Amino acid sequence: MSDIRFDGQVAIVTGAGGGLGKQHALELARRGAKVVVNDLGGAMDGTGGNSAAAEAVVAEIQAMGGEAIANGSSVADDAGVANMVAQVMDKWGRIDILIANAGILRDKSFSKMEMADFEVVMNVHLMGTVKPVKAVWEIMKAQNYGRIVVTTSSSGMYGNFGQTNYGAAKLALYGFMNTLKLEGAKNNIKVNAISPVAATRMTENLMPPQMLDLLKPEYVTPGVMYLVSEDAPTGTVLSAGAGVFAVAKIYETDGICLKGDDITAEAVRDNWDKITDPAGHEAYEQGGGQTGKFMRKLSGG
Structure with a gap:
């Protein structure tokens, strides 16, 4: 079979200044896509911000002969997202791929968590996915083509101590995908989710060094490349890490009927x-x- 290529396509990757998003952006460029490297450049908890990380990834892509632009908009900001999409359309006139990867962590047990910590994580992970998807949705419908990948997590599907905020946001994205896959079908818009396990800034304090060595972000990216390809499935949650790939589903028992x-x-x-x-x-x-x-x-x- 032929290689997966994205020649002539335009891709937006949010949170692409480092970690998983950076690897997604670099691989898209290697495979011919024009890439928008979006990253606010903030700390892991979402504070601060600068464009240096995004610009460094753009420089890497340009050094390999690819095309890319940097964007520093917050994915949770309506005006910022609108400006990002306008920037892309003005430059390249289409958007074929959106990988919603941006995220932050504010881990605490629920009893110690402030509501502000819950709300900001929900805002970045959930609304910071919904807003970019909304901004590109009509563009993709008009093109009769689009590929969207949202980023869920085992913390949402199965739970993880100290991550009620993160888990709630990540499982919400599962439900978001499940309806989008139906609404996008007639316009050839395929929507999938990646559930990654990778050594990134967000996980470096959660795992021992020997485990982190096995969980390079680039080992997740091949699964994402398939999910945004022309032949992608739709409505699939792909779990990926350390070269392991599996599909996660919600199942329901047959049950009984009481009368x-x-x-x-x-x-x-x-x-x-x-x-x-x-x-x-x-x-x-x-x-x-x-x-x-x-x-x-x-x-x-």
């Missing part, structure tokens, strides 16, 4: 083993699948 006077808390308790039995579990492609199961169970199926 009439049997619909009681005690009946739920007494039938818990049947309710939780994994035999026949299913991953639905949209919410209506669950409703269909309910109707089938009511009919005795």
Whole structure:
């Protein structure tokens, strides 16, 4: 089969001044894309900011003969996102790929967490993905082509101590993707999620050095390149790290159907083993699948 290429395509990568985003941006450029390197340049907790990191990545891309521009807008700022998209359209006239990678951490146990820490993490991870996607959505619809990757996390899907804010935002992006995949289908807009495990500024204090050596960000990037390619799937969560790739899904058990006077808390308790039995579990492609199961169970199926 032929190599995955992005010649003639324009890609925006947010949070691309370092770590995962930088590797995504560099690989897109190697494969022919024109790249917008977006990075606020702030600290890990979201404070501060400068354009040096984004400009350094642009210089790397230009040194390899590629085309790139730097953008320092905050992904959580409406005006900044609008200006970024306008800058791209003025220069290249199209946007084919958006990789929403920008993020911050403010880890604390929930009992010690201030609401401001919860809100800012939600704002950057969730709204900082929603706003760029919204800004490119009509452009991609008009082109009848678009590839979007949002960044979720095992912290959202499975939980991680001290990350209620981060986990809530990351699982919200799973739901965001699940509806976008449906709304974008008729215009050939494919929307996927990457759930990375990588040695970055955000994880360097969470893992021992020997583990970090195995988790280079560039080992995640091949999965992202496939998710933004022409032949990409849609509505898929790809877990990636250390060269390991797997698909994560939400499954629902077949369950039971209680009727009439049997619909009681005690009946739920007494039938818990049947309710939780994994035999026949299913991953639905949209919410209506669950409703269909309910109707089938009511009919005795």
